[in-house]
Amino acid sequence: MVPNAPGFLAASWIVARKDLAIELRTRSAFLSVVMFALLGLVIFFFAWDPTAVSSLDLAPGVLWVTFTFAGLLGLHRSFGIELEDRAIDALLVAPIERESIYAGKAIANAIFVSAVLVIAVPALALFYNLPLGRAIVALGVVAVLAAIGLVAIGTLFSAMAVNTRMAELLLPMLSLPFFVPIVLSSAQASTRLLANRPFGEVLPWLKILVGFDIVFAVACTVAFPHTLEE
Amino acid sequence: MTAPPPAPAPVVHATLLAKRFGTRVAVAGVDLTLNAGECLALFGPNGAGKTTLLRLVAGLLRPSAGSVQVRGVDVRRDAHARSSVGLISHHSMLYAPLTALENVEFTARLYGLADPRGAARRALESMRVVDRAAVPVRTLSRGLQQRVSIARAIVHDPTLVLLDEPYSGLDEAGAAALTSLLQALRGRGATLVVVTHNVSEGLALATHAAIMTGGRFARFEQRDARAFDAQRYAAEYRELVRHGA
Numbered sequence: 001m002v003p004n005a006p007g008f009l010a011a012s013w014i015v016a017r018k019d020l021a022i023e024l025r026t027r028s029a030f031l032s033v034v035m036f037a038l039l040g041l042v043i044f045f046f047a048w049d050p051t052a053v054s055s056l057d058l059a060p061g062v063l064w065v066t067f068t069f070a071g072l073l074g075l076h077r078s079f080g081i082e083l084e085d086r087a088i089d090a091l092l093v094a095p096i097e098r099e100s101i102y103a104g105k106a107i108a109n110a111i112f113v114s115a116v117l118v119i120a121v122p123a124l125a126l127f128y129n130l131p132l133g134r135a136i137v138a139l140g141v142v143a144v145l146a147a148i149g150l151v152a153i154g155t156l157f158s159a160m161a162v163n164t165r166m167a168e169l170l171l172p173m174l175s176l177p178f179f180v181p182i183v184l185s186s187a188q189a190s191t192r193l194l195a196n197r198p199f200g201e202v203l204p205w206l207k208i209l210v211g212f213d214i215v216f217a218v219a220c221t222v223a224f225p226h227t228l229e230e
Numbered sequence: 231m232t233a234p235p236p237a238p239a240p241v242v243h244a245t246l247l248a249k250r251f252g253t254r255v256a257v258a259g260v261d262l263t264l265n266a267g268e269c270l271a272l273f274g275p276n277g278a279g280k281t282t283l284l285r286l287v288a289g290l291l292r293p294s295a296g297s298v299q300v301r302g303v304d305v306r307r308d309a310h311a312r313s314s315v316g317l318i319s320h321h322s323m324l325y326a327p328l329t330a331l332e333n334v335e336f337t338a339r340l341y342g343l344a345d346p347r348g349a350a351r352r353a354l355e356s357m358r359v360v361d362r363a364a365v366p367v368r369t370l371s372r373g374l375q376q377r378v379s380i381a382r383a384i385v386h387d388p389t390l391v392l393l394d395e396p397y398s399g400l401d402e403a404g405a406a407a408l409t410s411l412l413q414a415l416r417g418r419g420a421t422l423v424v425v426t427h428n429v430s431e432g433l434a435l436a437t438h439a440a441i442m443t444g445g446r447f448a449r450f451e452q453r454d455a456r457a458f459d460a461q462r463y464a465a466e467y468r469e470l471v472r473h474g475a
Contacts, residue, residue: 004342004343004344005309005310005313005340005341005342006339006340006342011340014336014339014340018325018328018336021328021332022325022327022328025327025328025366026327081325084325084326085321085322085323085324085325085326086319086321086323087323087324087325089288089290089317089319089321089323090317090323090337090382090383091340092289092290093288093289093290093312093315093316093317094312094337094340094341095309095310095311095312095313095340095341095342096309096340097309098309229292
């Protein structure tokens with residue numbers, strides 16, 4: 001028996017590190033999600049009529065729609081790796097809080113989707129000839145806040161859906177309604193940032209993003225242990 | 231005169247423990263008490279409820295009725311109490327892309343061991359699989375995966391070890407390593423619950439033997455080494471299973 005079981009944050013990081021190690025080893029999910037995101041941007045680019053809609057108006061919507069669906073693809077595998085040989089049982093028997101399993105998965109997913117954004121945002125700027133320049137830092141903040149909100153919800157629903165026969169269908173059906181406030185505020189904030197609007201116009205959308213991030217992160221952490229009941 | 235110290239709580243104490251999945255009753259009102267150093271060999275046909283009982287004791291399932299405690303604590307509610315439990319099941323509970331060492335080290339970190347890598351190596355050594363430490367689990371045979379899985383389950387030196395068909399897939403060397411490991415755990419006072427279909431393997435270490443059918447103990451007895459006839463017990467077990475208890 002060991003008296004020094006890790007606390008919440010330490011246990012979360014141990015779980016996150018393991019998930020990232022598995023992804024680094026296989027790279028299968030990352031490559032498929034990046035390819036999906038890039039193909040999404042390309043398809044939107046060819047469907048775009050520059051005489052009807054300006055790139056500044058269209059690009060933020062394209063980015064967040066593509067990112068949402070690409071993120072769902074990545075989130076689906078989050079609990080899939082735990083069920084392959086019932087590794088989740090070893091996690092549940094370990095002396096860590098069940099909430100820390102959720103937090104660890106969410107941290108790994110946030111890093112994962114942020115890495116996808118690191119590739120997707122420059123690609124978007126290239127396709128739509130966007131003036132990223134001064135907006136790049138603020139856009140990075142929006143991206144991180146959006147990633148937190150999306151993975152908070154997506155990680156919980158991934159845990160709920162993974163045991164069902166139609167997990168691929170159930171995850172987007174459950175998640176997308178909750179993604180709306182995140183996608184809406186991210187798109188609005190990035191439209192204003194790319195158009196070089198005053199920061200006062202961006203701030204309300206950032207506040208909404210932060211608010212939803214906090215609500216979703218807390219609610220999903222509390223709800224997570226109930227998704228593990230059999 | 232001072233009062234005698236209170237007796238320690240039993241390692242496992244289940245009262246009227248029951249589990250239903252929908253309308254199907256998997257475990258139907260089991261009472262079980264095991265103290266430190268005791269070993270229960272649990273036999274029974276497929277679908278008798280043995281695995282469900284083990285998962286209830288491990289805290290992986292919520293009882294539909296009754297209760298189960300480990301050292302007086304509900305392990306489902308108390309994360310710290312789970313640090314005394316080791317679980318070996320049908321499934322390897324390993325991550326296929328990670329190496330054997332990474333898998334066991336991950337578990338050692340979850341249990342807060344001071345030297346997780348060293349502890350992981352020692353656990354792999356005890357199962358005679360340390361030469362495959364750097365090999366991804368997915369490339370190992372079923373038997374070697376089982377050895378790594380056992381190393382994972384005992385890396386934190388648990389005092390309650392729950393084993394579901396631990397010998398399945400093991401070759402002679404693996405089975406010998408497991409037997410000596412279980413003997414060492416018993417020597418250190420650990421409590422064991424071994425689910426198996428092999429009566430002689432199960433009885434080798436057992437202080438108690440039980441036969442489960444239909445979610446209940448059809449037989450439960452303390453094994454007296456002098457009076458216990460293993461061959462007769464095996465014959466009676468086969469008879470019980472053949473007639474569906």
